Amino acid sequence: MNDALDVAVRLVVVFVVFLVLPLVVGQTEHKVMAHMQGRLGPMYAGGFHGWAQLVADGVKFAQKEDVVPAAADRRIFQLAPAVALLPYLLVLVAVPIGPSEGAVGQVVDAGIFFVLAVMGVGVLGSLMAGWASANKFSLLGGLRTAAQLLAYELPMLLAAASVAMAAGTVSLPGILNAFHWWWLPWQIVGALVFFVAGLAELQRPPFDMPVADSEIIFGAYTEYTGLRFALFLLAEYAGIVVLCGLTTVLFLGGWHGPWGADGLGWVWTLLKTAVLAFVVIWLRVSYPRLREDQLQKLAWTTLIPLALAQIALTGIVKVAIS
């Protein structure tokens, strides 16, 4: 009975985190972008600096009519937002935030493998949406998504493999237990590759070619309205949380910090994740969109060679010190 209760509490916590953190990131994006552009951003909803703006948005989305175009592939069209969203929920359960037994949803021993595999599923949602919409722009967006996935999944895998080599395990808590501060400079190239490739998989600016609004309207999501559209948006922000959390755990030492790693380790994890999320927003404000061929070129001629070099470096250093 106790076990069942324990599992239930863990599931509830993971689920609540999954619903709350993406909204926090979204609201931060509203405000940070606004201030970077010399605006105020939302100021009215909820009273204090528009804190309830996304809640209001959610209420609006839930009331909007759900239009499925007559020409669309109905079932696939309706299912796509769920396929895009749920993988990020499953990834969150494996991300450890603190050193103790209770600070991770569930230890999955093939951790890296599991999270990368499940994260890859999320992109299928965009592909389904792009194909099922029966809309030329959505189809183009879907195809661009596919091309982007093909290009950026590989550097991500290779960079993660480098960390697995350094730690000698693929379990996420195991990696953090093996972490030393000098891993930071040692794995820095891998970290950059992983983070950039992750951004590209989430189709965040400057890698938002698949939803490029000035040329293909909104890519695969053009035909969506109301709740289903909201789920796609939620998936994007949940993706940011997951990517920043994973980068923190794999490359930035998760709960390790200059002090207080035992009791307050989770604060470090959250802090590092928040800083990375801020960087994600910052990049959106700073960089223009990459053209499709530039996107592919960056992945195949820059990130993959860098990731291979990182693996070579990791291998040499690891054998040298052991």
Added chain:
Amino acid sequence: MPEPTVRQMPVLAADYFHSYAVVGLLAVVGVLFVAVAFGAGRLLRPVVPTPEKLLTYECGVDPVGEGWAHTQVRYYVYAFLYVIFAVDSIFLFPWATVFAAPGYGATTLVEMFIFLGFLAVGLLYAWKKGVLEWT
């Protein structure tokens, strides 16, 4: 002086299935969430379809021709490359957990460079062939 590598206790089959059972339960929670959200949405929202609304939106102008248009899939070579490289890279993970274990050291390192060499030569070949250029 070989440093003792971190060894994990042998994982019992029961533990193994326990962890994935929890993941499965979470998946059920997620599916329920989506189902409840869509169900509640159906109760909350208006349903007033008109032929104009059900027309494909595209860019706001009435669509011309079929939505599932012919497109040129320019990146099929990338797709091949990706499949080849990704399948190769998967094998890195089991190897990564043991390559520095006592008794392997230099041998596995040489093996790693042979492996990386194959990948690099493949990539260089593709590059030379010009398939890494989109246009």
